[in-house]
Amino acid sequence: MRAAILSLLLLGTAASAQTSPAISVETLKTVTQVLSSDAYEGRAPTTPAEAKTVAYIVERMKAAGLKPGNKGQWTQDVPMVEITAGNVAPFSFTGGKSPVSLAYRTDMVAGTYRVAPKSSVANSDVVFVGYGITAPEKGWDDYAGVDVKGKTVVILINDADWQTMSREGPFEGRAMTWYGRWPYKFENAAKHGAAAAIIVHDTEPAAYPWAVVQSSWTGPQLELDEKGDHLDQSQIVGWMQKPAAERVFASAGKDYATLATAAKVKGFKAVPLGLKFGGGFDNTIRRQASKNVIGVLPGTTAPNDYVMYSAHWDHLGRCDAVDGDDICNGASDNASGVAGLIALAEAQAKAGSAKRSIAFLAVTAEESGLLGSRYYAEHPIYPLAHTVGGVNMDVLNVDGRAKDFVLAGAGKSEIEDLVKPFVAAEGRVIGVEANPERGGYYRSDHFSFAKLGVPMLDGGSGEDLVVGGTAAGHAAREDYVAHRYHKPADEYDAKWDWSGAVEDLTIYYGLGRKLADDTSLWPNWYKTAEFRGIRDRDRAGAK
Numbered sequence: 001m002r003a004a005i006l007s008l009l010l011l012g013t014a015a016s017a018q019t020s021p022a023i024s025v026e027t028l029k030t031v032t033q034v035l036s037s038d039a040y041e042g043r044a045p046t047t048p049a050e051a052k053t054v055a056y057i058v059e060r061m062k063a064a065g066l067k068p069g070n071k072g073q074w075t076q077d078v079p080m081v082e083i084t085a086g087n088v089a090p091f092s093f094t095g096g097k098s099p100v101s102l103a104y105r106t107d108m109v110a111g112t113y114r115v116a117p118k119s120s121v122a123n124s125d126v127v128f129v130g131y132g133i134t135a136p137e138k139g140w141d142d143y144a145g146v147d148v149k150g151k152t153v154v155i156l157i158n159d160a161d162w163q164t165m166s167r168e169g170p171f172e173g174r175a176m177t178w179y180g181r182w183p184y185k186f187e188n189a190a191k192h193g194a195a196a197a198i199i200v201h202d203t204e205p206a207a208y209p210w211a212v213v214q215s216s217w218t219g220p221q222l223e224l225d226e227k228g229d230h231l232d233q234s235q236i237v238g239w240m241q242k243p244a245a246e247r248v249f250a251s252a253g254k255d256y257a258t259l260a261t262a263a264k265v266k267g268f269k270a271v272p273l274g275l276k277f278g279g280g281f282d283n284t285i286r287r288q289a290s291k292n293v294i295g296v297l298p299g300t301t302a303p304n305d306y307v308m309y310s311a312h313w314d315h316l317g318r319c320d321a322v323d324g325d326d327i328c329n330g331a332s333d334n335a336s337g338v339a340g341l342i343a344l345a346e347a348q349a350k351a352g353s354a355k356r357s358i359a360f361l362a363v364t365a366e367e368s369g370l371l372g373s374r375y376y377a378e379h380p381i382y383p384l385a386h387t388v389g390g391v392n393m394d395v396l397n398v399d400g401r402a403k404d405f406v407l408a409g410a411g412k413s414e415i416e417d418l419v420k421p422f423v424a425a426e427g428r429v430i431g432v433e434a435n436p437e438r439g440g441y442y443r444s445d446h447f448s449f450a451k452l453g454v455p456m457l458d459g460g461s462g463e464d465l466v467v468g469g470t471a472a473g474h475a476a477r478e479d480y481v482a483h484r485y486h487k488p489a490d491e492y493d494a495k496w497d498w499s500g501a502v503e504d505l506t507i508y509y510g511l512g513r514k515l516a517d518d519t520s521l522w523p524n525w526y527k528t529a530e531f532r533g534i535r536d537r538d539r540a541g542a543k
Contacts, residue, residue: 021347023505025498031339033492036331044317045290045364046080057293057362060342065349066295070381075291078364078375079225081115088281095276096251102244109217110238115229120280121196121236124152126273130263131156132185138170146270149193152277155185158205160264162437176439186237196236200245207438212486213239215319222368225287236279290364292372297348299357306382307358307516308390309344310445311337312366325488332490336396340505347509354516366445373445377452385542388515389415389455389523391508392446397461397500399476404431404462409441413455414523422510426503431462453534455523461500
């Protein structure tokens with residue numbers, strides 16, 4: 001009922017969506033092209049390229065008409081520790097039918113969260129723990145009845161029901177939940193005392209090919225620099241290719257496919273493989289602050305309430321070379337999102353101040369595990385209890401106008417109700433997420449806010465393009481994932497069609513303006529959402 005009332009109240013906003021200031025295509029092109037040029041070296045945090053990146057974003061925020069967003073400063077320091085693994089030994093599995101050795105980069109990748117000069121695991125019992133999930137509310141525990149302290153756990157990626165084509169199942173069927181994401185699996189393994197945690201890579205449930213894992217998990221790795229140096233984490237975390245896992249299981253006298261199938265059933269019991277694991281590497285450690293960039297358009301009558309727009313400025317920097325090119329430029333991911341952030345800042349500033357303040361946050365280290373947004377959410381410049389909600393942008397649509405607008409992780413918050421009139425104003429429809437098994441909702445910076453109670457929109461063009469329909473849209477998405485995502489080929493293309501991005505940004509503009517001008521609005525999570533309790537407690541404390 002409340003959703004219906006919200007929709008009725010907002011019908012009048014359709015016209016305002018249409019009359020909003022024009023989104024500058026020139027800004028979208030220029031900012032994307034500049035930030036993704038070779039001169040910015042792929043925008044890796046804590047590298048010399050960061051200073052250049054931050055300076056350019058600040059310059060564009062100033063020109064857009066924003067004010068410094070952090071007590072007179074344009075940036076927020078984010079303390080980082082960089083760990084670079086060297087002299088990585090092959091993973092060894094012994095004690096089975098025959099020893100198995102996995103080569104670094106081709107068969108496996110390895111790293112650590114622990115800030116220590118060496119990472120080493122030897123003679124460690126190997127246990128297959130299925131999907132590595134502990135979910136008491138679902139009556140599911142892959143670690144039940146097994147002690148993995150000091151042992152090595154092998155884990156499947158995604159959730160147990162990812163092959164279910166509907167949204168029905170213990171883990172929302174085809175849609176990935178937080179339990180399916182790799183950060184959760186490593187976190188849960190550490191809580192159970194595992195010395196090493198290795199995820200099996202399989203392209204479909206992971207949602208990206210091995211090349212993405214290889215480029216993302218080799219070279220310098222970032223983590224927040226926190227007390228305790230993350231010594232509560234596993235000594236080694238890493239991935240191995242599915243064919244490599246099949247060899248390991250065969251050495252143990254087990255059939256990988258059979259055990260992977262068994263792991264899908266509630267009540268699955270972890271299986272000791274009767275093998276011993278060994279691996280290790282040296283760590284080069286460097287501590288250095290990175291920076292979030294924040295500008296604000298101060299509000300008039302409710303300046304201490306904030307609407308948030310966010311996008312991450314970082315990418316992978318220098319990565320595995322392809323045809324002699326070792327710069328992962330990150331044009332789509334996420335120079336385009338930062339361009340959208342600047343274009344929205346220009347549009348909102350041109351319209352003048354709203355009643356509430358509107359903040360524009362460009363965060364660091366998204367590619368390292370949402371670190372910049374996590375740090376902001378845990379150390380907010382503006383109290384989260386006074387952050388109304390907002391929009392996160394990660395990869396804009398450069399394939400042309402779309403008939404549909406898709407909400408990632410649909411069914412979570414009232415932000416979804418608020419955005420619908422703006423979608424309808426463009427003659428578009430709310431579409432169904434094409435690949436919910438990829439867990440998009442848990443893979444970008446809005447999730448850092450969600451975990452601490454603030455609802456942020458994660459939505460954009462679907463695959464049903466005006467020109468070419470779903471066939472063309474799907475082909476474009478798959479081509480991007482296969483050939484450009486986290487690769488040097490993600491470069492600016494003058495032939496891109498920005499019309500779809502402009503329509504999405506117009507929706508974001510209208511939603512943000514509505515939240516900023518209607519001070520009666522405090523969108524909450526639906527009662528069934530896992531973040532509802534946090535939001536309720538924050539709001540109760542703020543009143």
